[in-house]
Amino acid sequence: MKNHFELFGLTPAFALEAESLERAYREIQSQIHPDRYAQAGDAERRASLQWTTRVNEAYRTLKSPVQRARYLLEMNGVDVQFETNTQMPAEFLMKQLALREALEEAKQPAALERLQAQVRREKALLEKHIARLLDAEKDYAGAAGEARKLMFLDKLDAEIDLAFEGVG
Amino acid sequence: MALLQIAEPGESAAPHQRRLAVGIDLGTTNSLVAAVRSGAAAVLPDARGRPLLPSIVRYFADGRVEVGYAAEAKQSEDPKNTIVSAKRYMGRGLKDVTHAENAPYDFLDAPGMLQIRTVAGPKSPVEVSAEILKVLGARAEASLGDKLTGVVITVPAYFDDAQRQATKDAGRLAGLNVLRLLNEPTAAAIAYGLDNGAEGTYAVYDLGGGTFDISILKLSKGVFEVVATSGDAALGGDDFDQRVFCWVVEQAKLAPLNARDMRLLLVKSRQAKEYLTMHGEARITAKLSTGEFVDLDLDSETFCRITHHLVQKTLAPVRKALRDAQLAVEDIKGVVMVGGATRMPQIQHVVGEFFRRDPLNNLDPDKVVALGAAMQADVLAGNKPAGEDWLLLDVIPLSLGIETMGGLAEKIIPRNSTIPVARAQEFTTFKDGQTGMSFHVVQGERELVADCRSLARFELKGIPPMAAGAGRVRVTFQVDADGLLSVSAEERTTNAKASVTVKPSYGLGDTDIERMLRDSFEHAKDDMHARARHEARVDAQRLLEAVRAALEADGALLSAAEREAIERQVAALAAVAASNEHRAIRQASDALNKATEEFAARRMDAGVRRALAGRKIATLEL
Numbered sequence: 001m002k003n004h005f006e007l008f009g010l011t012p013a014f015a016l017e018a019e020s021l022e023r024a025y026r027e028i029q030s031q032i033h034p035d036r037y038a039q040a041g042d043a044e045r046r047a048s049l050q051w052t053t054r055v056n057e058a059y060r061t062l063k064s065p066v067q068r069a070r071y072l073l074e075m076n077g078v079d080v081q082f083e084t085n086t087q088m089p090a091e092f093l094m095k096q097l098a099l100r101e102a103l104e105e106a107k108q109p110a111a112l113e114r115l116q117a118q119v120r121r122e123k124a125l126l127e128k129h130i131a132r133l134l135d136a137e138k139d140y141a142g143a144a145g146e147a148r149k150l151m152f153l154d155k156l157d158a159e160i161d162l163a164f165e166g167v168g
Numbered sequence: 169m170a171l172l173q174i175a176e177p178g179e180s181a182a183p184h185q186r187r188l189a190v191g192i193d194l195g196t197t198n199s200l201v202a203a204v205r206s207g208a209a210a211v212l213p214d215a216r217g218r219p220l221l222p223s224i225v226r227y228f229a230d231g232r233v234e235v236g237y238a239a240e241a242k243q244s245e246d247p248k249n250t251i252v253s254a255k256r257y258m259g260r261g262l263k264d265v266t267h268a269e270n271a272p273y274d275f276l277d278a279p280g281m282l283q284i285r286t287v288a289g290p291k292s293p294v295e296v297s298a299e300i301l302k303v304l305g306a307r308a309e310a311s312l313g314d315k316l317t318g319v320v321i322t323v324p325a326y327f328d329d330a331q332r333q334a335t336k337d338a339g340r341l342a343g344l345n346v347l348r349l350l351n352e353p354t355a356a357a358i359a360y361g362l363d364n365g366a367e368g369t370y371a372v373y374d375l376g377g378g379t380f381d382i383s384i385l386k387l388s389k390g391v392f393e394v395v396a397t398s399g400d401a402a403l404g405g406d407d408f409d410q411r412v413f414c415w416v417v418e419q420a421k422l423a424p425l426n427a428r429d430m431r432l433l434l435v436k437s438r439q440a441k442e443y444l445t446m447h448g449e450a451r452i453t454a455k456l457s458t459g460e461f462v463d464l465d466l467d468s469e470t471f472c473r474i475t476h477h478l479v480q481k482t483l484a485p486v487r488k489a490l491r492d493a494q495l496a497v498e499d500i501k502g503v504v505m506v507g508g509a510t511r512m513p514q515i516q517h518v519v520g521e522f523f524r525r526d527p528l529n530n531l532d533p534d535k536v537v538a539l540g541a542a543m544q545a546d547v548l549a550g551n552k553p554a555g556e557d558w559l560l561l562d563v564i565p566l567s568l569g570i571e572t573m574g575g576l577a578e579k580i581i582p583r584n585s586t587i588p589v590a591r592a593q594e595f596t597t598f599k600d601g602q603t604g605m606s607f608h609v610v611q612g613e614r615e616l617v618a619d620c621r622s623l624a625r626f627e628l629k630g631i632p633p634m635a636a637g638a639g640r641v642r643v644t645f646q647v648d649a650d651g652l653l654s655v656s657a658e659e660r661t662t663n664a665k666a667s668v669t670v671k672p673s674y675g676l677g678d679t680d681i682e683r684m685l686r687d688s689f690e691h692a693k694d695d696m697h698a699r700a701r702h703e704a705r706v707d708a709q710r711l712l713e714a715v716r717a718a719l720e721a722d723g724a725l726l727s728a729a730e731r732e733a734i735e736r737q738v739a740a741l742a743a744v745a746a747s748n749e750h751r752a753i754r755q756a757s758d759a760l761n762k763a764t765e766e767f768a769a770r771r772m773d774a775g776v777r778r779a780l781a782g783r784k785i786a787t788l789e790l
Contacts, residue, residue: 009780024780026391030559031775034588034649038347038548039187041711042761044718047768049648053590060585161491165484
């Protein structure tokens with residue numbers, strides 16, 4: 001099993017049926033999970049631990065749109081440069097600044113909820129766009145740029161989660 | 169009196185003879201043991217029919233130990249030697265314990281974990297817990313009529329690595345084969361889900377004697393998947409007692425109390441709290457050793473007022489778990505209430521209000537965790553035929569990370585990751601010619617290391633001298649199915665690979681366990697050897713069974729020569745397995761384990777293929 005997609009019997013693509021992935025994941029886990037080998041010898045318990053760990057990692061990667069995009073791009077020899085490339089179109093950066101300002105000003109859970117809903121709508125749009133670039137147009141450079149934007153929004157989403165703890 | 173013996177006397181045991189495995193709820197206040205008998209899980213009571221065992225251990229100067237009701241009866245008489253709520257101290261240093269001044273013990277701050285000075289010497293919470301586990305193990309063997317194959321011990325979902333390690337150590341110290349540490353809310357979800365055929369997303373609100381957990385689970389046919397968990401490992405019914413206790417001291421204007429009076433008033437406070445669950449008012453009367461009388465009336469309104477902040481404190485983790493699960497209150501189909509403290513009406517009220525639905529209380533909140541643990545133990549022991557068993561997917565409650573420059577914690581494995589999980593991170597040397605690198609492993613959500621729990625420190629030596637930044641060290645975190653962490657580090661740029669595995673600093677080393685075992689067997693030295701022999705034989709038997717079953721199921725994955733090589737080791741182990749030579753048994757077991765490594769890997773691979781093939785067939789049928 002060369003890659004995460006193959007592990008779950010899926011065709012490599014960004015567009016993905018969450019249900020198929022989940023079903024394959026659960027069926028594999030029910031075959032190899034350490035709970036199935038609680039009475040086995042050391043060799044089998046170790047093998048079960050290693051394989052389950054790998055399957056969990058593959059599942060986590062494919063489930064997350066950002067990680068799935070990164071993984072697909074890497075399969076195609078493209079480095080997304082999440083950590084190093086911070087160049088973004090001016091328009092996107094302006095929008096980010098506005099969103100972050102809104103986050104700073106949000107003092108009520110309702111305001112945070114509205115903000116989070118907006119961020120998630122934008123994420124959904126980006127995901128659609130990434131699917132088109134990756135799966136149909138094979139525009140990997142373009143997809144990498146969009147994936148970096150998605151990573152920004154993911155981080156903002158997580159920061160909104162944290163902010164809830166301050167106001168809740 | 170073997171209740172579950174299938175084979176007739178004189179006949180050899182059937183190959184699928186049931187293995188005796190039980191679930192143990194090691195609680196702060198009470199502990200229980202439960203087993204699946206004739207298909208249904210039931211709590212195993214003591215000889216007098218009492219299902220609970222108070223988690224109280226009393227030590228005597230002559231080495232005798234009393235556990236449970238007998239110890240409970242003497243807790244105010246002998247407060248310093250009678251250890252109550254030891255679970256609160258598991259894996260904890262003295263500085264971590266809140267209200268230490270309100271506990272009548274002489275604490276000792278030992279490295280890693282605190283100890284309590286008793287007439288029988290200093291005792292660690294692990295040793296205290298082991299005494300409770302021993303009693304429950306013996307109770308199970310007496311009522312089931314045979315030796316136990318293994319146990320599942322439950323832990324609060326929000327327990328960190330140190331607390332989990334301490335619990336597993338307690339199991340080993342009690343001489344039990346710990347099949348799995350299982351999160352308490354997950355155990356409750358198993359019992360509830362199987363009993364009610366529940367499907368959908370559920371929340372488990374578990375307020376025990378000393379810990380609070382909230383878990384969000386997706387239940388679907390045959391799968392229990394924890395989506396998110398949160399909680400407070402130092403919040404429980406005990407804290408409500410403390411509030412009442414403080415109220416009593418304040419109202420009665422009492423001077424600082426001695427240990428005996430402190431314990432007496434804590435017991436009275438607990439009784440008043442429990443009484444208030446059914447009544448509007450409770451009277452607290454006590455005669456102190458100073459001659460003073462306490463006589464107070466506590467009404468439920470006052471009780472609600474003085475404990476209001478505790479109830480509210482549980483809601484922050486509830487909100488956090490929902491956010492982590494990316495779910496709203498409307499998505500939750502039901503809220504299962506677990507733990508004796510959820511009997512308090514104000515808890516029921518607040519939870520009902522928050523989730524906008526009546527909480528589910530149809531299983532006894534004191535027993536549901538033990539029942540779920542028994543069901544899981546039955547599955548782990550392999551007593552359930554394929555198709556009737558279920559899959560459990562649990563998570564780690566707190567992020568695991570490493571200290572970086574400036575005292576910041578860098579997360580390596582985020583909270584709510586499904587276990588088992590492994591993640592690696594690379595670090596580079598920052599000085600020319602640097603030959604060592606030290607690491608500090610922490611757990612928690614905060615950014616500053618000082619605000620996280622320190623789990624372990626270790627150093628990797630033998631890095632060949634290189635320019636700054638050229639040495640690359642890869643640190644790997646592996647969390648197993650018990651939620652326990654092991655860490656290894658490796659230098660990557662040169663052929664010189666140094667590697668180190670650390671156990672968390674609160675965990676006991678094998679030598680500590682051995683020493684404690686020796687101590688506990690001082691009165692019966694032969695027992696030590698008998699036990700080592702017994703364990704080696706049982707392990708060997710289990711291994712032989714497992715390998716034979718594997719050969720039968722998947723022998724086709726091996727060439728004739730490979731199969732023969734394994735069968736040679738099987739025969740070698742079988743030849744010594746019944747002997748008294750436990751070293752020879754261990755050696756032959758190790759050899760067989762080694763011989764089956766490749767076979768084990770192929771079986772996992774085949775399992776994955778089987779799962780996918782099954783899926784394709786299922787799709788075709790649609």
